[in-house]
Amino acid sequence: MLQDSFGRVATDLRVSLTDRCNLRCSYCMPPEGLEWLPKPELLTADEIVRLVTIGVERLGITEVRYTGGEPLLRRELTDIVSRTASLAPAPQVSLTTNGIGLSRTAASLAAAGLSRVNVSLDTLDRETFKRLAHRDRLNDVLRGLEAADAAGLRPVKINTVLMRGINDHEAVPLLRYCLERGYELRFIEQMPLDAQHGWTRENMITADEILARLREDFRLTDDDPVERGSAPAEGFLVDGGPARVGVIGSVTRPFCGACDRVRLTADGQIRNCLFATDESDLRAAMRSGADDDEIAERWRSAVRIKKAGHGIDDPSFLQPSRPMSAIGG
Numbered sequence: 064m065l066q067d068s069f070g071r072v073a074t075d076l077r078v079s080l081t082d083r084c085n086l087r088c089s090y091c092m093p094p095e096g097l098e099w100l101p102k103p104e105l106l107t108a109d110e111i112v113r114l115v116t117i118g119v120e121r122l123g124i125t126e127v128r129y130t131g132g133e134p135l136l137r138r139e140l141t142d143i144v145s146r147t148a149s150l151a152p153a154p155q156v157s158l159t160t161n162g163i164g165l166s167r168t169a170a171s172l173a174a175a176g177l178s179r180v181n182v183s184l185d186t187l188d189r190e191t192f193k194r195l196a197h198r199d200r201l202n203d204v205l206r207g208l209e210a211a212d213a214a215g216l217r218p219v220k221i222n223t224v225l226m227r228g229i230n231d232h233e234a235v236p237l238l239r240y241c242l243e244r245g246y247e248l249r250f251i252e253q254m255p256l257d258a259q260h261g262w263t264r265e266n267m268i269t270a271d272e273i274l275a276r277l278r279e280d281f282r283l284t285d286d287d288p289v290e291r292g293s294a295p296a297e298g299f300l301v302d303g304g305p306a307r308v309g310v311i312g313s314v315t316r317p318f319c320g321a322c323d324r325v326r327l328t329a330d331g332q333i334r335n336c337l338f339a340t341d342e343s344d345l346r347a348a349m350r351s352g353a354d355d356d357e358i359a360e361r362w363r364s365a366v367r368i369k370k371a372g373h374g375i376d377d378p379s380f381l382q383p384s385r386p387m388s389a390i391g392g
């Protein structure tokens with residue numbers, strides 16, 4: 064098991080397949096992009112599958128989420144998914160993606176064993192998309208969503224980050240869009256994880272603000288807290304249900320006490336928290352010949368020292384040196 068000193072057990076592994084992305088969402092990276100990891104530093108597909116196998120077979124990982132950067136940019140994605148889905152005991156395999164390219168790949172990913180997708184969608188307006196993501200790709204995202212739904216990658220979950228003065232007027236239209244299509248929408252508070260260090264508390268649209276805005280148009284009732292479990296989203300039934308909406312108040316309503324996540328970066332570093340400033344280098348261990356037992360022990364040690372909380376509210380809080388795109392959201 065991957066257990067920390069506070070008794071939390073990590074069962075949900077987020078694996079970043081690349082730090083590259085074909086969008087430039089301003090809450091994540093600057094318009095000119097970033098200096099990408101050099102190829103030799105990236106884990107190969109075999110190395111990824113080896114580490115995931117250790118996680119699943121020896122360390123109690125039950126859910127594997129591939130992310131990035133943009134995971135659809137990784138050519139071997141279908142192969143990696145297929146090899147992950149055929150592990151025993153079989154983990155649930157999901158994907159966090161911006162949806163670009165999903166219209167071509169959704170069916171083969173589903174056939175390979177992918178169970179569902181989380182797609183980022185911050186706006187329904189083409190001009191706002193261009194302004195926010197610095198690329199004219201809204202239609203590709205919407206087509207990708209339809210393809211994911213048609214391929215049975217359900218429930219299709221949508222992640223939305225609202226930014227003040229940019230897309231914060233779209234909370235209601237986005238929820239209507241998702242309700243009409245049976246997608247499950249979750250709003251995520253913007254976190255201090257952008258490469259430009261441009262996050263400010265004042266500009267963050269809080270969970271309270273989002274809920275107040277939604278309540279002007281919908282009746283929201285608390286979803287069963289037991290069902291929430293370790294899920295980061297606080298769930299609400301919309302107009303009596305069964306449709307739901309989620310709000311992930313990472314900053315103002317932290318859920319660190321229930322966290323069951325551990326992260327593996329594209330260059331093979333274990334991070335016990337999105338906001339961790341330390342990492343444990345499994346790539347170096349693997350490339351210097353460590354066996355599976357040694358790697359598993361290194362991984363356990365990395366999780367054991369996880370802090371109680373992310374500490375964003377602590378005056379000594381330091382933003383991690385890696386941005387979200389290089390950690391894996």
Ligand code: SAM
Pocket residue numbers: 084090091130131132133134159160161162181182183222223224251252253254255256257387388391392
């Ligand atoms: N490229 C994929 C995508 O767009 O979903 C996967 C990687 S992306 C880093 C994963 C998620 O992190 C997205 O839903 C994105 O909106 C979210 N994200 C990125 N930066 C964020 C930030 N500073 N605060 C909150 N969420 C953020």
